[in-house]
Amino acid sequence: MHALQYLGENRPEVTELPVPSIGPDEVLVAARSVGVCHSDIELLEGRYIIPFSYPLIPGHEWSGEVVQVGEAVTAFAPGDRVVGECVIGDDHFGFSISGAAADFFVARPEWLHRLPDQLSYTMGALVEPFSVAYYAIKRAGGVDASDTVVVLGAGPVGLAVTAAVAAMGAVTVVLEPSADRRDAALALGAAHAADPSEADELLGDLTGGRGADVVVEASGRPAVMARALELVAFRGRVAYIGIDVGHEAPAKLGLIQSKELRITGSIGSPGVWPETLRFLANSGIDLTPLVTQRFRSDEAVDALEAAHHPQTTIKAHIEFDASL
Template identity: 50%
Template sequence: TNASETVVVSGGGTIGLVSAAAAIGMGANVVVVDPIQTRRDVALKLGATEAIDPSAAADRIKDITQGRGADLVIEAAGHSASLAAAFEYAAQDGRMSMVGINIGQKIPANLGLIQMKNLTVRGCIGSPGVWPAAIRFLERTGIDLSPIQTHHFKLTDAVEAFDLGQNPQACIKVTLSTEGLN
């Protein structure tokens, strides 16, 4: 991606926000779509141009792109509504990257848009060998991902941390550490 493009990230969890930060670091105009206000707020802190509730996303994306749609759509929620909407957000000759995990579920979506819009759709899971490049990218761009970490627990409080981590309304990224332990 580059500064001439609009990237829509559907899903404001950890993967979606890191994807948005990467696109921001490459200079793209980035829009994050998520139903949770806290996640939209973090997207704006990371530098997203806009953060939109899904109920208003399709129309707003058309407005932002003067009717073209997004050059790249990153579907990071794995939620059936997000997966279906991703095809609507994409521009003619657009690209889509499906990174949200939704394996084994059937999802009603207008797959005819792949042909009608001449979309390039790619799915991926996992990240072998990506860490060294990701660290270099963060060093060179100066992107601060700390807003994604919403809660920090000592290892001795792991049960509480895991319980909180099950609630996407309450947190984004929960981390555990041995800091302060003997």
């Protein structure tokens, strides 16, 4: 079978490997669509946030089809369309253990969820980043049509936040320097998308000077993380979802107290996958515009290269079509 392997630091290669065998409590899945995440690039460059070792197969944003089940597995059957969670106890699927960027891979049934009939395989491979956005909104207390929500940053997760809060009814404002990504935000339901330099004037006009009821920081840039405290309204909420480790920026921390702010941070999407799948199936959200490039399995290294260029790539997907 074809597999995208990281043989070492900055050494990706499409290799031929045997189809893995499964145990009695395991499931063999045929990959259908696998997204490339910025974390996959960090992993390739040898700087992921948890311990790992090469060689390994990446791929934690995926959809697939069950092709075999072990004799003890009763919850799934061949032909089931599935997606799967990527944090499994102490292991991270696609990071500390090999992931889904192969024609076939092994999973355990407790990781898996059925992909609703309404969702394509492309949508299925977007469930993981959307679940991260959805979890951050839930952690922040949710939103509705009474809220003006500012999303800082229109990367894949910021755009997923945009789609989610717009579907929940909030007036959604995206602040992003890239014109192309602002257009993507508008296509996903944002009421307004502007350059960050226009934030004060735009929010002043929209809210009568009140500020945003909720600010979701999705850029992971320290200066933008600090800026969130200035844009949010009195007794507003700030949700930090963008990741930065070790960098610093000056911040007006006194605003936390003087504005009586509620601040949450989140990472991953524990416990919300069933709810996330119901939300996507019932809301009719179409996330497929996030996928700006698609590659065959034998072009997987090219997908990694595309993901290195966020100016032109929002999300690259690798598509698989192997069968036993």
